[in-house]
Amino acid sequence: TAGIFLVDLHCHANNVAHNTHEISTSRLIVRRGQPFSITLELDFAFSTSDSVKLTVETGRFPSPSRGTKCTFGTRVLMCGVGTKAPWTCSIDAKSALKSGCVTLSVTPPADAPVGKYSLSIELGRPSAVKESLVVLFNPWCQNDWVHLPDEKERKEYVMNEQGHIYRGTACDFSPMFWDFGQFEEEMVDICLKLLDVNPKHKRDPEDDVSARCNPIYVGRVISAMINCNDDMGVLEGCWDGDYQDGVCPTRWTSSVSILQRWFQSGCKAVKYGQCWVFAGVMCTVMRFFGIPCRVVTNFVSGHDTNNSLTIDEYFDEYGLKQMGNADSIWNFHVWVEGWMKRPDLDQDGHYDGWQVLDPTPQERSEGMFCCGPAPVSAIHDGHTNLKYDIPFVFSEVNADINLWTDGSKIKMKYLTDTAKVGQKISTKAVGSTAINDLTDTYKYKEGNDANRGGTVIGGKFDLKHFCVKVYQSETIRYILPYRQKTCLRNSHDIKLNLKLSNRGRGVKSMSIFVNAQVTNYTATKVTNVLHDSYVQKLMAGQGLSTNRPTDGYDLTYFNQFHPITLKTNRKSHVAFIILHKNISSLLEQSSVLGEARLHHPVTVQVEFKNPLNETLRFCSLTINGSGLFRSELFESIGDLPANTTLTHQIQTTPYRAGLKTVVADFDCSTFRDVKDSCTVYIKP
Numbered sequence: 134t135a136g137i138f139l140v141d142l143h144c145h146a147n148n149v150a151h152n153t154h155e156i157s158t159s160r161l162i163v164r165r166g167q168p169f170s171i172t173l174e175l176d177f178a179f180s181t182s183d184s185v186k187l188t189v190e191t192g193r194f195p196s197p198s199r200g201t202k203c204t205f206g207t208r209v210l211m212c213g214v215g216t217k218a219p220w221t222c223s224i225d226a227k228s229a230l231k232s233g234c235v236t237l238s239v240t241p242p243a244d245a246p247v248g249k250y251s252l253s254i255e256l257g258r259p260s261a262v263k264e265s266l267v268v269l270f271n272p273w274c275q276n277d278w279v280h281l282p283d284e285k286e287r288k289e290y291v292m293n294e295q296g297h298i299y300r301g302t303a304c305d306f307s308p309m310f311w312d313f314g315q316f317e318e319e320m321v322d323i324c325l326k327l328l329d330v331n332p333k334h335k336r337d338p339e340d341d342v343s344a345r346c347n348p349i350y351v352g353r354v355i356s357a358m359i360n361c362n363d364d365m366g367v368l369e370g371c372w373d374g375d376y377q378d379g380v381c382p383t384r385w386t387s388s389v390s391i392l393q394r395w396f397q398s399g400c401k402a403v404k405y406g407q408c409w410v411f412a413g414v415m416c417t418v419m420r421f422f423g424i425p426c427r428v429v430t431n432f433v434s435g436h437d438t439n440n441s442l443t444i445d446e447y448f449d450e451y452g453l454k455q456m457g458n459a460d461s462i463w464n465f466h467v468w469v470e471g472w473m474k475r476p477d478l479d480q481d482g483h484y485d486g487w488q489v490l491d492p493t494p495q496e497r498s499e500g501m502f503c504c505g506p507a508p509v510s511a512i513h514d515g516h517t518n519l520k521y522d523i524p525f526v527f528s529e530v531n532a533d534i535n536l537w538t539d540g541s542k543i544k545m546k547y548l549t550d551t552a553k554v555g556q557k558i559s560t561k562a563v564g565s566t567a568i569n570d571l572t573d574t575y576k577y578k579e580g581n582d583a584n585r586g587g588t589v590i591g592g593k594f595d596l597k598h599f600c601v602k603v604y605q606s607e608t609i610r611y612i613l614p615y616r617q618k619t620c621l622r623n624s625h626d627i628k629l630n631l632k633l634s635n636r637g638r639g640v641k642s643m644s645i646f647v648n649a650q651v652t653n654y655t656a657t658k659v660t661n662v663l664h665d666s667y668v669q670k671l672m673a674g675q676g677l678s679t680n681r682p683t684d685g686y687d688l689t690y691f692n693q694f695h696p697i698t699l700k701t702n703r704k705s706h707v708a709f710i711i712l713h714k715n716i717s718s719l720l721e722q723s724s725v726l727g728e729a730r731l732h733h734p735v736t737v738q739v740e741f742k743n744p745l746n747e748t749l750r751f752c753s754l755t756i757n758g759s760g761l762f763r764s765e766l767f768e769s770i771g772d773l774p775a776n777t778t779l780t781h782q783i784q785t786t787p788y789r790a791g792l793k794t795v796v797a798d799f800d801c802s803t804f805r806d807v808k809d810s811c812t813v814y815i816k817p
Contacts, residue, residue: 166243166274192342270423359492379404383806387757390765434466437528530555
């Protein structure tokens with residue numbers, strides 16, 4: 134173009150200043166509300182009387198009134214009166230104007246829509262130079278709705294590419310290392326594509342692109358697009374155990390490989406995901422766009438399907454759990470929290486801060502399978518009349534559980550548990566591998582009257598009613614101490630100690646049924662693995678302590694035991710003790726051999742120990758690690774003989790410097806979900 138023979142976007146320097154250099158140093162990626170520099174080299178001396186006109190546009194139908202187009206310049210404000218999101222520009226004082234070198238300082242507004250922009254530069258002539266850039270949210274900018282004041286938290290919730298996702302039970306949980314990989318260069322095109330194929334964009338692209346200025350809107354779109362139930366979303370969920378035409382959810386350790394598969398397949402859903410996978414992928418996309426985000430696990434999570442704020446579970450007269458109920462208790466559920474302001478709810482900032490967003494498809498919200506953003510402060514205070522989906526999340530963390538025995542003639546409610554749901558709500562701590570307990574941010578402490586459902590504001594709920602008589606017995610006292618502090622392990626015995634005492638005046642004859650059932654973590658699939666019964670008489674005032682060993686069974690990671698049933702010779706004397714315990718399996722160790730340097734080969738070594746007296750067959754290894762592996766590495770490693778250790782080495786070449794993590798997953802025909810990780814510093 135006449136007049137301009139070079140445009141320098143200063144991609145490296147700008148991206149470093151905007152904390153986007155981990156994504157790319159060759160592509161201009163900036164954050165809104167913060168200036169960036171452009172240098173024009175002209176074929177003439179530039180005068181202060183000359184002007185530079187710039188035009189930015191995003192979307193297929195750019196419009197100044199919708200904030201998706203702005204024309205601005207160096208001399209006067211060129212934006213029209215109706216421009217929703219005005220950009221600004223000034224000439225840097227260090228410019229060598231007489232030499233034709235003009236450096237411009239350009240600032241996107243703090244409420245600019247995020248996404249890909251075209252940039253046109255003119256010097257008063259008909260022709261223009263066209264460039265492009267990507268604009269993201271800015272948690273460093275005080276005027277941005279996603280502003281996060283604490284730098285340590287910004288490093289954790291925006292810049293950290295690795296993290297922990299907690300699974301298991303409230304008393305026996307374990308962290309799973311997850312590679313978010315939001316700064317892999319492919320994430321730019323992948324995450325922008327995710328916004329462009331969402332149903333709202335297809336219905337009204339002009340309105341959708343304009344609304345991308347709002348993190349509330351963007352977070353809600355991402356929540357819907359991570360699952361594929363209504364759209365061209367990323368992941369298909371599966372909880373029935375049949376993963377033959379896809380990948381078992383427990384094998385995933387990285388969002389990157391999932392998003393790559395989705396993008397490379399033309400936006401076809403990746404098979405399969407479960408809640409922690411959905412949440413891990415959503416955290417990646419949120420952090421890429423600049424919305425501070427963390428993955429949160431709710432142990433003992435309620436799934437209330439009818440907004441009753443109660444969870445109803447049914448057991449037969451022998452203590453076996455009945456399946457097919459709409460409500461359920463998951464031994465854990467995982468969602469994300471995104472940090473943003475909520476001026477749509479009030480102006481005093483009470484509902485600003487962490488918001489629950491849940492991409493796992495459970496219930497519809499405004500016709501779509503998405504959830505949130507729901508302010509954590511509103512969930513805590515029971516303000517269920519506010520947007521979005523607060524009653525559902527409130528039930529996940531604070532519902533009452535009604536346990537019913539369903540006999541041949543009558544349903545009998547024998548227990549209401551007000552404390553079980555939402556026992557431990559946790560995330561990874563800032564700057565460490567420790568766990569951070571968030572329970573008090575979601576609910577009042579148990580025993581506080583404000584914690585109960587009477588504090589719910591503004592909601593209308595269809596409560597379930599059963600015309601039954603609740604029988605209670607004060608005669609038989611039962612205790613089931615569970616003293617096994619270590620994690621239950623495959624093929625190990627389980628020891629139960631049942632203590633009974635007869636505080637009545639007569640002899641009590643009891644039929645005692647001991648049942649062991651294993652379920653998946655959503656409590657939707659049950660297998661009976663033990664049934665035992667015996668008769669016991671107790672004299673008045675007599676006590677009894679009995680040990681009931683339970684043989685070890687071949688059980689997988691997310692299984693939990695259900696229940697022990699105690700039944701006297703009178704129908705009224707029925708008591709259930711529900712026991713949940715997580716079961717884990719193998720151990721492995723991984724390490725990086727030698728010093729790791731950028732662009733130099735390095736060896737990753739993984740060790741697997743088979744402690745069983747049987748051969749593990751069809752063993753496979755999956756390895757991920759942003760900065761070390763550009764894509765997921767999958768290797769079939771055959772059989773692993775009994776009581777042996779396998780050492781497997783893989784060579785890779787690091788392509789990004791800094792602290793990185795390798796995540797390894799081991800699977801075989803007997804066990805799944807055996808994971809380990811190691812952290813390595815890659816020198817520049």
